[in-house]
Amino acid sequence: MSxxxxxxxxxxxxxxxxxxxxxxxxSVRIKETSKIFRWFNCLAYxxxxxxxxxxxxxxxxxxxxxxxxxxxxxxxxxLGIFFITKxxxxxxxxxxxxxxxxxxxxx
Amino acid sequence: xxxxxxxxxxxxxILRYDSPAIALGCCFIAIGxxxxxxxxxxxxxxxxxxxxxxxPGSLVMAESILIGASLLSxxxxxxxxxxxxxxxxxxxxxxxxxxxxxxxxxxLSCHFIAVSAWLIMKSNYEEIxxxxxxxxxxxxxxxxxxxxxxxxxxxxxxxxxxNKDMLMGLAILNPxxxxxxxVGAMKTLQITLSVSLGAILGPIxxxxxxxxxxxLGGFIAGxxxxxxxxxxxx
Numbered sequence: 001m002s003x004x005x006x007x008x009x010x011x012x013x014x015x016x017x018x019x020x021x022x023x024x025x026x027s028v029r030i031k032e033t034s035k036i037f038r039w040f041n042c043l044a045y046x047x048x049x050x051x052x053x054x055x056x057x058x059x060x061x062x063x064x065x066x067x068x069x070x071x072x073x074x075x076x077x078x079l080g081i082f083f084i085t086k087x088x089x090x091x092x093x094x095x096x097x098x099x100x101x102x103x104x105x106x107x
Numbered sequence: 108x109x110x111x112x113x114x115x116x117x118x119x120x121i122l123r124y125d126s127p128a129i130a131l132g133c134c135f136i137a138i139g140x141x142x143x144x145x146x147x148x149x150x151x152x153x154x155x156x157x158x159x160x161x162x163p164g165s166l167v168m169a170e171s172i173l174i175g176a177s178l179l180s181x182x183x184x185x186x187x188x189x190x191x192x193x194x195x196x197x198x199x200x201x202x203x204x205x206x207x208x209x210x211x212x213x214x215l216s217c218h219f220i221a222v223s224a225w226l227i228m229k230s231n232y233e234e235i236x237x238x239x240x241x242x243x244x245x246x247x248x249x250x251x252x253x254x255x256x257x258x259x260x261x262x263x264x265x266x267x268x269x270n271k272d273m274l275m276g277l278a279i280l281n282p283x284x285x286x287x288x289x290v291g292a293m294k295t296l297q298i299t300l301s302v303s304l305g306a307i308l309g310p311i312x313x314x315x316x317x318x319x320x321x322x323l324g325g326f327i328a329g330x331x332x333x334x335x336x337x338x339x340x341x
Contacts, residue, residue, distance in 0.1 A: 004172075005151050011178050012168040013158035015185035016192065020217040023196020027213075032201045035337070038297065042333040043194040045301035047325025048222060049289055050309025051163065051191060054321060055282045057310045060166055062137065062274035074279055075286065082287045089125045089287050096283035097133065101272025 070104040109212070110242045113235065117246020120227050121254060125291075127223035130284030131251055132258040137277040138165050139262020140269050145169045149263050156259040160252055161221055162281070163188045187318055191325065192220050199225055202232050203240035212241050219248025226288045227251075297336030304328035 030037050055063070056071055063071065077099065078092035085091045121128040135156060142152040142165075159165050164185045171181045196217055204213070224247050235243045269277075293299040309324035316323070 005147060007178055008168055008172055008181055009151065009155045009158060011182045012155070012164055012185045015182045016159050016161045016164045016189045017218060018186060019190050019192040020196050020220045021214065023193045023220070024200050024213050024217045026193075026197050027200035027204060030197060030201045037198065037201055038337070039330070039333045040194050041198040042297050042301040042336070043325060043329035044191070044198040044225075045289070045292070045298050046305030046308075046329030046332060047191040047194055047321060048285070049302040049305030050312075050321045050324040050328065052282050052285050052289065053306040053309045054313060055163075056279075056286075058313050058317070059278070060170065061141065062271070062278040065271055066275050066279070071279070075283065078283045079286065079290065082290065087287075087291050089127075089284060089291070090129060092287050093130050093280050093284040097276035097280040100276045100279040104272070104275060 066100060066104045067107050070100070070107045073103055073107065074100050109245055110239060113239050113242040114246040114249070116235075117243040117248075118250040120231065120247050121250040125227075125230075125288075127227065127251060127284065127288075128254050130281050131223050132254050132261075133277045134162060134281035135255045135258035136262035136265060137274060138162065139259040139264075140266035140274065141166075141169055141262075142259070143263045143266040145172055147263075149260070152259050152263050153256060156256050157252075160218065160255060161189050161192065184318075187322070190322055194325075194329075195222075195225050196220050199228060202228075203237065203244055205238040205241070207238050208241050212245065216241065216245045216248055219244070219252055221251065222285055224248050224251045226285075226292065230292065295336070296339055297332050300332035300335055301329050304332055 030040075056075060057068075059066075059071070074096050078096045081095050082088070082092040120126070138156065139152055142155065147155065155165060155168070159168070167184050167188050168181060171184060176184070199220065200213060200217070224244075227247050228244055232240055232243075289302045293302055305325050305328040308328045309320055312320035312324040
């Protein structure tokens with residue numbers, strides 16, 4: 001392994017593990033019925049939603065090649081399928097993967 | 108030690124109808140392909156998924172290597188993008204803390220905190236007795252983690268066969284899966300508000316600061332949702 005890549009992997013893992021580890025350390029003193037737990041629950045869901053929305057609206061990597069309209073359309077159609085199939089997770093995800101490339105060729 | 112029965116009960120969660128295996132697998136196939144294109148060999152790709160096991164972190168690492176960023180800037184960039192793991196840990200681990208369990212289980216298994224495992228645990232923990240939850244969690248984590256590692260290997264070898272449209276399909280799959288899971292989790296006022304406000308504020312804050320957008324958007328959205336929720340309950 002080249003040193004540079006290996007070092008980058010180690011640095012990335014440490015930076016990632018740090019937040020997880022600090023989270024566990026803080027958890028020791030937090031009761032699941034407490035207000036602070038509920039607050040962190042909201043923070044976690046909101047941060048995840050922010051992250052997901054950002055990945056779709058301002059993507060990095062392969063999705064950058066897809067037009068904004070096509071991404072939006074795939075999200076809306078997939079959510080539609082999610083509700084029609086009584087909240088099944090598999091159908092909308094498979095649909096999204098297949099339709100993304102196809103829809104992007106039209107819009 | 109770890110109770111086998113609970114471990115496997117957790118492990119089997121990737122076989123359920125709401126399994127993240129497909130979404131997770133596909134996005135790590137994309138990561139495997141990306142790492143190969145960045146210049147990683149197969150060992151480096153596998154080790155990176157095993158040790159990092161957080162998608163946005165791997166993406167940031169790959170981009171940083173491409174532009175030749177310093178190790179310090181990689182550390183800061185990754186820490187920023189993965190800082191969401193902190194509130195995720197704090198909103199999950201108190202549910203499984205039990206004095207009868209050894210501490211090492213918690214310190215080791217926190218490595219499994221990632222959106223997929225976290226959402227599965229959040230929607231299933233109530234079925235498990237509190238003292239056994241950490242074993243169940245280790246099962247879920249091991250399952251999602253092994254899917255990711257296998258998918259990275261697959262992606263690495265498939266890299267030459269994947270065209271632009273296929274990579275695009277793989278890349279959208281994961282955010283769609285998580286969007287559905289988040290919408291499915293909107294059962295209380297606080298969570299509904301957190302998810303909706305987070306999805307609005309995150310992108311808005313991106314215009315002011317791309318680096319801070321997720322943390323700041325999430326923090327403000329989550330805090331507003333918490334306050335409104337508390338007011339309505341109390």
